[in-house]
Amino acid sequence: MxxxxxxxxxxxxxxxxxxxxxxxxxxxxxxxxxxxxxxxxxxxxxxxxxxxxxxxxxxxxxxxxxxxxxxxxxxxxxxxxxxxxxxxxxxxxxxxxxxxxxxxxxxxxxxxxxxxxxxxxxxxxxxxxxxxxxxxxxxxxxxxxxxxxxxxxxxxxxxxxxxxxxxxxxxxxxxxxxxxxxxxxxxxxxxxxxxxxxxxxxxxxxxxxxxxxxxAKTVGPSQAIVLQLINMVRKQASVAEIEELLKKDPTLSFNLLRFINSSGFGLSCEITSFRHAVMILGLKKLFRWAALLLTTSRSSATPPAVGQTAVVRGRLMELLAAELLPPEECDNAFVAGVFSLLDVMLGVSLEHAFESVALPQPVVDAVLHGTGVLAPILELTRACESGDEEAFARTAEALHLSSRQVNWAHLQALAWAEDMGGSD
CATH class of the missing domain: 3.20.20.450 (EAL domain)
Structure with a gap:
């Protein structure tokens, strides 16, 4: 063969x-x-x-x-x-x-x-x-x-x-x-x-x-365009508005149509319309797809490890939030972790980066202001990265999490990030 x-x-x-x-x-x-x-x-x-x-x-x-x-x-x-x-x-x-x-x-x-x-x-x-x-x-x-x-x-x-x-x-x-x-x-x-x-x-x-x-050749759109798509989805833009963005960026639309028409998506007929693709995928899945796309899109100015670190943060925060918060906050926790490195990925301040993308208020509160329900989880996640044992112990205790719980979640997040190819 x-x-x-x-x-x-x-x-x-x-x-x-x-x-x-x-x-x-x-x-x-x-x-x-x-x-x-x-x-x-x-x-x-x-x-x-x-x-x-x-x-x-x-x-x-x-x-x-x-x-x-x-x-x-x-x-x-x-x-x-x-x-x-x-x-x-x-x-x-x-x-x-x-x-x-x-x-x-x-x-x-x-x-x-x-x-x-x-x-x-x-x-x-x-x-x-x-x-x-x-x-x-x-x-x-x-x-x-x-x-x-x-x-x-x-x-x-x-x-x-x-x-x-x-x-x-x-x-x-x-x-x-x-x-x-x-x-x-x-x-x-x-x-x-x-x-x-x-x-x-x-x-x-x-x-x-x-x-x-x-x-197989893979084509990754620019981070700026992916951010624009995320911005539109978070603002719950109309299908027509999202379709316009896709029409303006061949790379992004190229990936979306290949994704929606893939065997794994299981459709019985080929989708050739951007509008139809957006309607089938839905805003929630479109957002998740774009968020993962952002961590794998390439930027010559960004060190390769940054994308993987962002994915680890997002997944770790999602796992910890599942232990502590209602299910609807888990997606916000993932976004907060990934976007907490947006300044490094884009080479601008977080304040400036957040001006270009609409995000849930709990994400903004945690990442920009260090407040709200997600802030202590983000602090604990950063402590896991830094190796600061004192900060790790203090933040874990404040959340009533054992070191074993946090370490296990961190190992899962590291493995998942490696699977996602975040450093690719």
Missing amino acids: TDKPIAPTAPASADPAAISTVMIARQAILDDKRMVVGYELFDRSTVTGAHTASSDAALLFNALSYASSEALVGRKLVFINCTHESLQGPHLELIHPERVILKVRTLGPQATPEEIAQLLPVFNALRARGFRLAFNQEVLRRAYAAWLPLAAFIKLDLQAFKPELAEPLVRFARTYSMATLVAEKVETAEQHERMTALGLKMFQGYWFAQPTVVK
Whole structure:
């Protein structure tokens, strides 16, 4: 199976500095008639030659927003390797679940029953939104009995168990789950015949096709234009006003139309009208898309680490707010964290930066004035970055949070920010 490099035509006005290449490996998943029914995607942009689950969020956002996902996967199923942290990331709010299968790792042999049970609400919430979950054969272990009924797919790694165990594993999986079984890492005709005889109808492995690397050009709009879009959304501008902005900036509109027409969004017909795209996405999702776009858009004057720091702040504040404040404040907390570095990203004072974008009052109060419900959370977030133990202890205690709670949230935020590719 051979793939030609994919380079969708970029807008004529695109800044060459804002164009980069995403390297995505894909491996076909076939049915019993050897027809391709889906692909598993791996991010090869940063870790050449190694499959990794640590960059799935960046992969989703790039593949379904910047890059032409139609060229990557057509209308097939998409299996994405997920970390447990990224399953709770807001990028999934932007993805239609119809064709996206979230492949989730088990926690390893040292996991406690409590740690395993903690993920059940996350899985159930994803399933309620329409996502399907895939697990590997480790989910068949007794410790994961509660996960088993949630599996839409179970991938049996033929390199991970002896051939004589195939039949009991298949029988057990069919007895205790309704999952579709997929034989992966099929490398010989004998393995294929064995699993076919056991009734499996989905296969993946080198015997069919090795992963192929697909190159896709990504085009990032300027930060100023993204800020203008965010400004309009926060002011609840009319669809017509937002459409006018999109018409004026080919790069931004180029990305939006590719995103809305991607396989992951699950639409049955192609959207070619900016007005239609805005109406389908809605203001809330449009804002989230633009906010994440801002942290990944390029500026020659901005150090690469700034975007990632902004994403860490936003995610950490969102996680801490979830412990302390009503749900409606969590989005504001995310925005406050990300936009608290707007001065560094734009090279102007915060006061000047905030003049150019309409933001919720709690965000303005916290970032500009150090007041309001979000201010102590922002102070704690900055203390986490600085390594100031005294400030960390004081701010955590003021919020009645244990150091363990804050450290765990910080680790989750760091992992999520790495997934989002904030430093890209």
